[in-house]
Amino acid sequence: MFKIKHADSTTEARTGELKTAHGIAKTPFFMPVATKLTVKHVTPMELEEMDTQAIITNAYIDSLRPGLDIIKKYGGVHKLMNFHRTIFSDSGGFQTLSDTFLQEATDKGAKFTDPFSGVVKQHTPEQIIQIERELGSDVAMCLDHVPKKGMTAEQVADATRRTHLWAERCKRYHDAHDNKDYYDRRQLLFGIAQGGLDKNLREKSAEFMNKLDFDGVAMGGLCIGEKKEEMFNAVKWQIPHFSKDKPRYLMGVGSPEDIIEAVSLGVDCFDSIYPTQNARHCHIFTSKGTIKLDRGKYREDMSPLDPECDCYVCKNFTRAYLHHLSRSFEWTHHRYLSYHNVYFVVKFVERLRKALDKGEFKDFKKEFLQEYKKMGKDR
Numbered sequence: 001m002f003k004i005k006h007a008d009s010t011t012e013a014r015t016g017e018l019k020t021a022h023g024i025a026k027t028p029f030f031m032p033v034a035t036k037l038t039v040k041h042v043t044p045m046e047l048e049e050m051d052t053q054a055i056i057t058n059a060y061i062d063s064l065r066p067g068l069d070i071i072k073k074y075g076g077v078h079k080l081m082n083f084h085r086t087i088f089s090d091s092g093g094f095q096t097l098s099d100t101f102l103q104e105a106t107d108k109g110a111k112f113t114d115p116f117s118g119v120v121k122q123h124t125p126e127q128i129i130q131i132e133r134e135l136g137s138d139v140a141m142c143l144d145h146v147p148k149k150g151m152t153a154e155q156v157a158d159a160t161r162r163t164h165l166w167a168e169r170c171k172r173y174h175d176a177h178d179n180k181d182y183y184d185r186r187q188l189l190f191g192i193a194q195g196g197l198d199k200n201l202r203e204k205s206a207e208f209m210n211k212l213d214f215d216g217v218a219m220g221g222l223c224i225g226e227k228k229e230e231m232f233n234a235v236k237w238q239i240p241h242f243s244k245d246k247p248r249y250l251m252g253v254g255s256p257e258d259i260i261e262a263v264s265l266g267v268d269c270f271d272s273i274y275p276t277q278n279a280r281h282c283h284i285f286t287s288k289g290t291i292k293l294d295r296g297k298y299r300e301d302m303s304p305l306d307p308e309c310d311c312y313v314c315k316n317f318t319r320a321y322l323h324h325l326s327r328s329f330e331w332t333h334h335r336y337l338s339y340h341n342v343y344f345v346v347k348f349v350e351r352l353r354k355a356l357d358k359g360e361f362k363d364f365k366k367e368f369l370q371e372y373k374k375m376g377k378d379r
């Protein structure tokens with residue numbers, strides 16, 4: 001299921017292989033987000049070509065639209081999306097952060113408003129796991145209650161306690177169904193540790209999830225507006241409580257500098273809308289930092305987005321042309337810029353993996369960060 005290939009001697013970083021029903025995902029890996037069964041502006045063919053190891057969709061949203069009846073007709077999300085590598089499904093736990101979705105979280109489950117119909121419906125942890133089985137994802141995530149910014153210490157503790165209760169029920173239900181998804185393949189299940197920004201809660205939550213012996217463990221409720229230092233503290237508090245032989249997934253992180261830092265702390269998987277969301281706002285990743293392409297200074301810039309990137313967009317178009325498309329609100333600029341940003345992060349993690357395997361991680365990290373910070377803030 002998960003095999004460590006190479007452990008770095010100077011940090012906690014490691015490379016490994018996560019075996020799922022759709023092949024081997026090499027760790028560390030970054031997952032582009034396909035909330036509504038598509039990565040925004042990037043096709044599955046392109047994702048496979050750039051060697052994306054895995055993507056993540058959202059079970060709760062998918063169950064509303066297009067609906068499980070349609071997904072089942074296709075034989076699951078892989079066939080529906082025509083993506084044949086590892087697919088994770090988030091449970092809908094992230095929606096507990098949203099006032100649009102969450103009406104109430106009780107020990108029984110989460111009461112969500114369907115944003116399409118306005119209907120309020122209770123979702124128990126068992127129902128969410130059943131949805132994930134019917135999606136046929138390779139890795140299902142437990143339902144969790146993510147503590148919101150501004151919650152009192154008592155509320156954070158209560159949400160963490162509820163997350164534990166729900167995790168036990170998710171695991172029991174998953175195990176009772178032979179650990180198989182709806183399509184008679186083995187589906188993996190990951191638990192999500194929470195705990196807000198409280199050291200004691202974070203440690204206890206990590207210990208709790210580790211004891212439940214999931215196929216992997218995630219750290220949730222981070223990268224949602226807290227300071228970088230607070231986020232990395234939470235990671236540092238939790239990692240020592242996870243077994244070394246299980247994959248560790250930091251949810252919601254997708255910037256190159258955060259990924260490399262988290263990898264050195266021992267994280268194996270990431271997901272984030274960061275590359276595609278940034279692309280839509282013309283924030284472009286380059287080897288020397290982020291550029292804001294719709295600024296006037298790029299109007300006559302005849303260089304590629306990133307001279308060191310070998311993606312289709314960088315090989316064929318100039319900053320000046322892409323600047324023109326973005327200023328003209330042509331839809332193709334979303335395609336090109338999203339493609340480049342996703343490619344940049346996927347290839348960055350690939351290089352990071354290779355450096356780890358060669359025992360050169362320390363130098364790679366130092367050189368990458370030195371270059372990446374060169375540009376400063378281009379705003």
Ligand SMILES: [Zn+2]
Pocket residue numbers: 305306309310311312313314315340343344
């Ligand atoms: Zn590129």
